[in-house]
Amino acid sequence: MNTPWLIARLDLKRMLKDKAFFFWSLAFPVFLILIFGNLYQGNGSDPKAELVVVNRDQGHWGEYLVAALDNPDMVIQARKEKPQKFTRILEIPADFSQRIQSLQSQKLRFTKNPDASLEAATRVETRIIQALVRLIAGVVLQPEPVPTQPEIAPLEELVSVKAGFPAGTITSIPSGFDHVIPGILVHMLMILILIYGGITVMIDRQSGILTRIISGPVSRAELWKGKFLGRLLVGLLQAVMLMGLGLILFKLNLGNPTLSFLIILLFSATMASLSIFLGSVFRKEEVIIGLAILFANLFAALGGCWWPIEVVPPVVRAVGMVVPAWWAMDAFHKVIFFHKGLETLWLHYTILLGYTALFSFLAVRYFKIRE
Incomplete structure (x- = not known):
């Protein structure tokens, strides 16, 4: 040997x-x-892209935005009040429709848990951007009456948003x-x-x-x-x-x-x-x-x-x-x-x-x- x-x-x-x-x-x-x-x-894991939407809007455009957010890859939870625990949350203000109709700028608050999946958060953010662009298209093309859920589909074809990560970005911990x-x-x-x-x-x-x-x-x-x-x-x-x-x-x-x-x-x-x-x-x-x-x-x-x-x-x-x-x-x-x-x-x-x-x-x- x-x-x-x-x-x-x-x-x-x-x-x-x-x-x-x-x-x-x-x-x-x-x-x-x-x-x-x-x-x-x-x-470090968050397999489902969950989003809580707190819709305080007194008009109809808030409901339109919530409907536009719907996607098979996401779990949407519509609430009237902000919950204590959440993974990601989008807050629609009470004067959302009013400011749209008066052509004023808007601010939506999107908050996410820092421990949640970055990849899932990016999917949610992409969907929010898509929904907002569709909402703008709806305002421009048919400001009155507010489109209903079946009428949203034709507007979706106007916008295609793709998201990705810069080279070297850490997408999961x-x-x-x-x-x-x-x-x-x-x-x-x-x-x-x-x-x-x-x-x-x-x-x-x-x-x-x-x-x-x-x-x-x-x-x-x-x-x-x-x-x-x-x-x-x-x-x-x-x-x-x-x-x-x-x-x-x-x-x-x-x-x-x-x-x-x-x-x-x-x-x-x-x-x-x-x-x-x-x-x-x-x-x-x-x-x-x-x-x-x-x-x-x-x-x-x-x-x-x-x-x-x-x-x-x-x-x-x-x-x-x-x-x-x-x-x-x-x-x-x-x-x-x-x-x-x-x-x-x-x-x-x-x-x-x-x-x-x-x-x-x-x-x-x-x-x-x-x-």
């Missing part, structure tokens, strides 16, 4: 024997997924289990690989295991490759378990599975090389654990594991681009939520490879066989 793979398999086997391994790699992450997945489940599971995975990969990977390198060095291995027909390069592959396998194993449960229990959407797997592979490689560096430089277990937790939490906060990076201020987003987790989470979001392909993700893959190369250089530079 290839020597690096043999070393990697033995390292993985040793980690699997640790009773705490499955708690940190599976049980605890699933617990977090259940909590945060349900917490974020409803925040990543939420639910499709955001939480990749976020928890990236966070726990950092904790698991850095702690287990770093501590085992330190223990193997201090206990003389590395010395005994290198005394056989094993080169220093083969030993390092074996340690790297072992930590990489740990990350991939955890990813397979969490993603598998996500697909079965939570109907996880991976977007393009191949592109998502490449994200996991490259990010695990980045953490594997960083863990060897930590285990080579530091001599105390508590120091490695402390640094691993510090790095993991810092990277998770800046990288968007705890909350969608799309909702943070631009300055925070720019700072987050310094850490590897940002590029992993942004890549997941682009694949899962925005359906991007390799033409967009090549930059993310390249930067993760760059982090891996940097940490590998440091790990090789400071990799020690003995104290």
